[in-house]
Amino acid sequence: MLNYFSLLDMPAAVDLDRALLDLQYREQQLRWHPDRFAAAPAAERQQALQRASLLNEAYLVLKTPLRRAEHLVELLGDGSTQTVRLPIDFLEQQLTARESLESAAGVRDRQAVEALRRTAETAASECWSRLREQIAEHDLRSAQISLQELQFLHKFVEEVERLEERWLDS
Amino acid sequence: MVLFSIAEPGQGSARQVVRRKRAVGIDLGTTNSLVAVAKEGRARVLPDAHGNRLLPSLVRFPEDAVPLVGNEALAADGGTLVSSSKRLLGRGLSDINYPLPYVLQAAEDGGMVQIRTEAGLVSPVQVGAEILKALAGRAGDALGGSIDGVVITVPAYFDEAQRQSTQAAARIAGLNVLRLLSEPTAAAVAYGLDQQLTGTVVIYDLGGGTFDVSLMRLDQGVFTVVATGGNSALGGDDFDRVIADWLLQESGQPCGSKEDYRLLLQQARVAKHQLSTADKARVQVGSWQGSLDRLQLERLIDPLLDQTLLACRRVLRDAGLQVGDISDVVLVGGSTRTPRVRERVKQLFGREPLSSLDPDEVVALGAALQADVLVGNKYGDAALLLDVIPLSLGIETMGGLMERIVPRNSTIPVVRAQEFTTFKDGQTAMSLHVYQGERELVSDCRSLARFDLRGIPPMVAGAARVRVTFQVDADGLLQVQAEELTSGAKNSVVVKPSFGLEETQITAMIRSSMESAALDKAQRSLRERRVEALRHLEALHAALQQDGATLLDEDERGTLERAMRELDAATVGTDARLIETLTEQLNSLSRDFAGRRMDAGIRAALAGQQIDAIGE
Numbered sequence: 189m190l191n192y193f194s195l196l197d198m199p200a201a202v203d204l205d206r207a208l209l210d211l212q213y214r215e216q217q218l219r220w221h222p223d224r225f226a227a228a229p230a231a232e233r234q235q236a237l238q239r240a241s242l243l244n245e246a247y248l249v250l251k252t253p254l255r256r257a258e259h260l261v262e263l264l265g266d267g268s269t270q271t272v273r274l275p276i277d278f279l280e281q282q283l284t285a286r287e288s289l290e291s292a293a294g295v296r297d298r299q300a301v302e303a304l305r306r307t308a309e310t311a312a313s314e315c316w317s318r319l320r321e322q323i324a325e326h327d328l329r330s331a332q333i334s335l336q337e338l339q340f341l342h343k344f345v346e347e348v349e350r351l352e353e354r355w356l357d358s
Numbered sequence: 359m360v361l362f363s364i365a366e367p368g369q370g371s372a373r374q375v376v377r378r379k380r381a382v383g384i385d386l387g388t389t390n391s392l393v394a395v396a397k398e399g400r401a402r403v404l405p406d407a408h409g410n411r412l413l414p415s416l417v418r419f420p421e422d423a424v425p426l427v428g429n430e431a432l433a434a435d436g437g438t439l440v441s442s443s444k445r446l447l448g449r450g451l452s453d454i455n456y457p458l459p460y461v462l463q464a465a466e467d468g469g470m471v472q473i474r475t476e477a478g479l480v481s482p483v484q485v486g487a488e489i490l491k492a493l494a495g496r497a498g499d500a501l502g503g504s505i506d507g508v509v510i511t512v513p514a515y516f517d518e519a520q521r522q523s524t525q526a527a528a529r530i531a532g533l534n535v536l537r538l539l540s541e542p543t544a545a546a547v548a549y550g551l552d553q554q555l556t557g558t559v560v561i562y563d564l565g566g567g568t569f570d571v572s573l574m575r576l577d578q579g580v581f582t583v584v585a586t587g588g589n590s591a592l593g594g595d596d597f598d599r600v601i602a603d604w605l606l607q608e609s610g611q612p613c614g615s616k617e618d619y620r621l622l623l624q625q626a627r628v629a630k631h632q633l634s635t636a637d638k639a640r641v642q643v644g645s646w647q648g649s650l651d652r653l654q655l656e657r658l659i660d661p662l663l664d665q666t667l668l669a670c671r672r673v674l675r676d677a678g679l680q681v682g683d684i685s686d687v688v689l690v691g692g693s694t695r696t697p698r699v700r701e702r703v704k705q706l707f708g709r710e711p712l713s714s715l716d717p718d719e720v721v722a723l724g725a726a727l728q729a730d731v732l733v734g735n736k737y738g739d740a741a742l743l744l745d746v747i748p749l750s751l752g753i754e755t756m757g758g759l760m761e762r763i764v765p766r767n768s769t770i771p772v773v774r775a776q777e778f779t780t781f782k783d784g785q786t787a788m789s790l791h792v793y794q795g796e797r798e799l800v801s802d803c804r805s806l807a808r809f810d811l812r813g814i815p816p817m818v819a820g821a822a823r824v825r826v827t828f829q830v831d832a833d834g835l836l837q838v839q840a841e842e843l844t845s846g847a848k849n850s851v852v853v854k855p856s857f858g859l860e861e862t863q864i865t866a867m868i869r870s871s872m873e874s875a876a877l878d879k880a881q882r883s884l885r886e887r888r889v890e891a892l893r894h895l896e897a898l899h900a901a902l903q904q905d906g907a908t909l910l911d912e913d914e915r916g917t918l919e920r921a922m923r924e925l926d927a928a929t930v931g932t933d934a935r936l937i938e939t940l941t942e943q944l945n946s947l948s949r950d951f952a953g954r955r956m957d958a959g960i961r962a963a964l965a966g967q968q969i970d971a972i973g974e
Contacts, residue, residue, distance in 0.1 A: 222771060223743065227379075
């Protein structure tokens, strides 16, 4: 499978130097952007289009922490897609949090919503620490679980943000 | 995963430039259009022979004659005058919910709306092509040769169908499009290269018919669009409309015809322009006289400006930025000359907006700078423009839901693939419907195209794997392909937007455009023959009056007069060949008469000399 880290000449890791990433992306785009090939033959233009599209995709994945981690875990598992089972207590916590969010949203309890957001963010940050260790130890199975938990928490925070945005709009 | 073919680095387009190529930037505007050229990083607008920099985006379609463009269209009479056609590009009849001074008609296939003119049904694409032809002609005259390539600007908010239509117009006009560039990006290029602007910049672009707001990061020659928003049906024309409606309401006068409304809009526009400098403008409707002051104008246009400011806030939020993160605000578009616009923008961003480059010209200037680079005329460190798509692209799934494949504000070019499966056992075909928009239900999004993927081998429901690939190129144009993976059978389809044009339609328009060029030539030749014939007739008529009685006998005179009547009759018609033949015939018939007149003239002159000599 395609390795976005090597495509952009970046070390494959959970954390990366954003300034370096921007620089690498920029240099590659300066070379491959279709505008550089506007007067070139169709075949070269097509190649530039594909390469530039790929660079954009790689850049998007690498600059978004969660997607970067997903890609890293994918590379670790060499593209294999096993389904992992999440711990039951995590799922129960998530269900409770969601119910609390719904009732807080119903009565427009901003403070309660903020508290739920903070809890989710703390859980996410603990999850990130675990993931870093698991990847360092090449513990694919545990890394996959942490990643899925992160995805849950991330979705939850997104929902909170959408809710707050709706309040902002009205 | 999509498979990409990757070339060896360095095997790019290193080629020698022999001749400096002629490339121009074209701002194809709703109200006015411009063409500009750049050399070594400096751009200038090309005026027409009379020194006009703006070309009014007007085309007049007379019956049986070539269309007239710009001021010529404005000055002429007869035929149908088409204005603001940019707003009709890639749109269906049901999209047009505002009055226009001409009549629209739904296309037979339910596609793009058509305009009824005295020259027959005309597509908005053809109107755009006429304007582009006029601008390319202007550029060719100024630069001394044909144009190698053009960059045409489009509003950032233009969707797929609108972009495709713009490109089709360029093809019909016979132009080589190097790139469709979004207007705010072009403006940023002009400010970034010309004025060395850097940082996070808001481009507020209020044109005649469209509003765009874009957030851009300008950094060492790389211009990145961070987020974009706006309204593709809101602009200065709407100011005119609310003023016109207010005039009707105030005056209590009825508005009878389309022509009445057109005049009313014209008056509204004049008053609006006057209020940019004056406090009050006099207005008149029929017998009613009154005045419009700035306060009233503000009251009328503020609701429209509110919409633009709301879009600005939304774009900030999309980018996760605060007002304080903005380093500059750039004003683009003629409508930003209205002082109230400036005032409201300043209020929102808390800083004086920039307008050091002419807001009417800045887009064309930026397009010209980019055109010069794209055509291969390299100078120093060229800018790199990283644009985004304004609206999400997706596909309809069961239950009429929109499945987003490429989200809005994705940097282009972009490729995304997603897999779908069959719903029923033994299903051998799949109907794919492509949409653009942000809503959850496809009924709230804009339909771009639909096509069927056939030849799927019969399997149980859910076993087929159909991979749908969306490719958006640097112009923001979309290609969709679908293929079934398990059978290895590849069926791919390239999509044209529902409100775009079929390839056959475009070809037909190119042909008719070439015919109209031929017609143009024929018309010029007819005009020349007519003038020549009339000049001849007039001279002969005068000669007959003078010498007909003395130098010709009855028969000779009769023959000549018959030939004259024949030619005279022919000049009223449109047969250039007949006029030419009859002119030649008359020429030979009158040669003898002309000879005799010359002889007589010489004799008379000699006679005069003799008399003079006697007098000495």
